[in-house]
Amino acid sequence: MTSYRNSEPVPPIMQGSPPKMVPPKLDWDRGPWNRWAFQHIREILPTVEVWRGNGHRRRFERTEVDLDALPVSDSTGQPTTLAGLLDETYTDGFLVLKDGKIAYERYCNGMTERTLHLSQSMAKSVTGSVFGILAGRGLIDPALPVTTYLPELEATGWAGASVQHVLDMTTGVRFSEEYTDRYSDIGQVDVASGWKPVPPGSDPAFEWPSHMFELILRLKKTSRRHGAAFEYRSIETDVLAFIMERVTGKRLAQLVSEELWQKLGADESACFTVDSAGYAIADGGFNATLRDYGRFGQLILDNGGGVVPADWIEATRTGRHGPDFSPSLPQGSYRNQFWIEDPRSRALMCRGVFGQLIHIDWNTRMVVVKLSSYPDFINIAYSVATMKAVHAIGAALG
Template sequence: MSSDGVSHFRDPTASGAPVIPRAEWDRAPWNRWTFQHVRHLLPTAQVWRGEGPASPLPVALRDIDDVGFDIDGRYETIETFLRTSYADGFLVLHRGAVVAERYLNGMTARTPHLSQSVAKSIVGTVAGILAGRGVVDPAAPVTAYLPELEATAYRGATVQHVLDMTSGVLFDETYTALDSHMARLDVASGWKDSSDPSWPGTVWQLILGLTDAECPHGASFRYRSIETDVLAFVLQRAAGTSIAELVSRELWAPMGAEEDAYFTIDPAGYGLADGGFNATLRDYARFALMHLDNGRINGRHIVPADWLAETRAGARADRFGGVYHDVLPKGAYHNQFWIEDGERRAYMARGVFGQMIYLDPEASFGAVVLSSWPEFVSAQRTRTALAALHAVRAALA
C-alpha cells in the first residue's frame, strides 16, 4: 500500500513474485496487474485493426490537474482523483481533440486493458451497424436467429429486449455469490475453473439452460450480462462469422484503430461479448470520438446516426434499484448503453472495477477511464468519477 492509499501489485513474472491464484485473478490486489495482461492468463481471439493507417487523434493538451469538485462532503481535484482512484488510464476529449492523457500503474499507450462491461457497448454498436444494413432486425424474435432458444425462457423475447436488458429471463448477476448464474458464467466463459461437472462448459450451454422467467418480456430493466452474449450469438448467426471478426470488420478496422484488440474466448472459441474485450486507451478514445461525431471518424461514417440518436433519446425511464439509482437517479439503459440523464442525453459505457467511456455529444466532450478498483461496484467511486468528469467538462466549456 502506497502513501496515497492505493495498493500496487508486484509484477508476477518477476523472479520470486507470488503466483496469481486462478480463482482470484480478476480480484484485488491481483487486478492491478492482470487487467493489463489478460492474455497472459486466458486464451484470446484477435480483433484485427486492419491494414489501413490509424485515424489521427488531434492533440490540444490542457492543464486540468487543479480542476476541483465537491463530492460527498469533500473537495477533490483531478490530480487527487487520479492518484487515489485506482486509475490505470485516463483520457479526455473536447471538440475533437485529446486535451488530457494519463497513464498510471505501469500502463502505457500500447497496453491493452480489460474493458469489463464496456464490451457490451462495443457489441451494441456493432448491432447498430448491422441493424442499419438490415442484417439484423431489432424487432424480430431472438428465436428467428437462434431457434434453439425456443426451449428456453428467451422464447418470445425480441432482439430489442436483449439490447435493452428487458427480457424476463431469470439470471442472478450477483458477482460474489459462489452459486449464482454469474459464477456459472465465469466458469462457462473460461475465466474460472469449477469442480462441479454439472455446470455448463461453454457460454452457449449456459444460455440453453436458462429456462426460468422472473417477469414478462419488456416489463422492466434487470441488469443481466448474459443478454449481451445472447445478442452476440444473434449477430454471429445473422452475419455468419465470429464476434471477434465482426468487431474487427465492422468497427475496429473501419474506425482506424491503432492497435489490435482482443476478446477472451470460452472453450468453444466464443469471444466473451459481455466483458472480455481488451484494447488500448487511445483506441477506446477513437471509439468515443466516433460516437461524439454521430458515428463518423476520419471522414468515414461507420455507425448510423439515427441509431445513435435513438440510443440517446429512446431509453426507457425505468426506476433503477440499488446502486443504479444511487449513481444515475435520472438514468436509463438502452441499446447496451447507460443514459446518464434523459434530458441532457449524455450516455456511457460502464464496466465493473471502474471502467467507463463517457459521451456528451452536445458538449463535444468525452472521456475514457480505465481502472482496477478493489471492489466490483462502488456507488461512491462512480459518483466521484462522474463528478470529476463533470468538473472537467465545465472547465473546458
C-alpha cells in the same frame, strides 16, 4: 492482501523470473491482483485478435490542458483535485477528448499508450454498436422474436422475447447478476467463459456449464413478462452476439474487426477472451488501449462517423428514464447496450465493473475514458465522484 493505490508501494506481482507473486486463478480479477491482471489478460486467458487491419490510424491533435489541480470532490464529498481523485479511485488510464482533440491524458499503474486494458462490460457497447451496423444493413430486425435467429432458445426463458428486448435488457429471463456468489448465474459465467476454474470444494453434484452457449440453453425460467422492466443481466449481450454470428456466419471478433475496428483508425489490434468453444465473450471480454477506447467514443459522438448508423445512435439516446434507475444514475436509462445518463443531456455511457467508463456528451463535445482496477466489483461512491468530476472537466473546458 489488500489492494494498493498508485501513490502507495507496489507489491512485486509478476515481477522476477520466475515471479514469486502470481495472481491466483480463482481471484485474478480481485484486488490487488487485478491491478496487474487487467493490463495483462493475454498472459492469463486464451484470447482472439480483433485485427486493426492495414488501414489508416486516426491521429489525435493535442490541445492539452493541465487539469491535475482541477478542484473536484472525493468519494466522501470532501474537496480534492482531479489528480487526487484519480489516485483514490485506482485509475490505470484517463483520457479527455474535447472537440476530437486530446485535452488531458494520464497513464498510471504501469499502463502505457500501447497497453490493452480489460473493458469489462464496456464490451457490451462495442458489441451493440456492431449489432447496430448489421441491423442498419437489414441483416437483423430487432422487432423480430429472438427465436427467429436462434430457434434453440424456444426451450428457454427467451421464448416470446423480441431482439429489442434483449438489446435493452428488458426480457423476463431469470438471471442472477450477483458477482460475489460463485454459484449465481454470473458466477457460472465465470466458469463457462473460461475466466475461472470450477471453485475448489464446490458441490460435486453441481453441473458447471462448459461454455457460454450451454449456459444460455440452461436459462429456462422467467421472473416477469418480457418488456415489463429493465434488469441488468450480462448474458443478454451474449445472446445478441450469437444472433450476429448465426446471421453472418462469422465469429464476433471478426465482425468487430471488419465492421468497427478497421474503420475507426485504431492504433492497436484489440482482443477478446474466448471460451472453450472459441466464442469471444461479448459481455465483458474485450481489451483495447486507452486511446482506442477514446476513438470508439469519438466515433459515437460523431454520430457514427458513417460507420455506425446515425439513426441507431439517435435511437440509442432515447430510453425510459428513472426515477431511481440505479444508485449511481438515478435519472438514467439503458438502450441498445449503452447507458443513458439522464433525459436532459442524453449523454451515452459505456460502463464496466471495477471502474471502467466511456462518457460521451454531445452538449460539451467531450469524450472521457477512465480505465480502473477497483478492489471491488462496484463502488457507488467512486462512480458518483467520477461522474461529478467529468462534469467539472466539462465546465472547465467550456
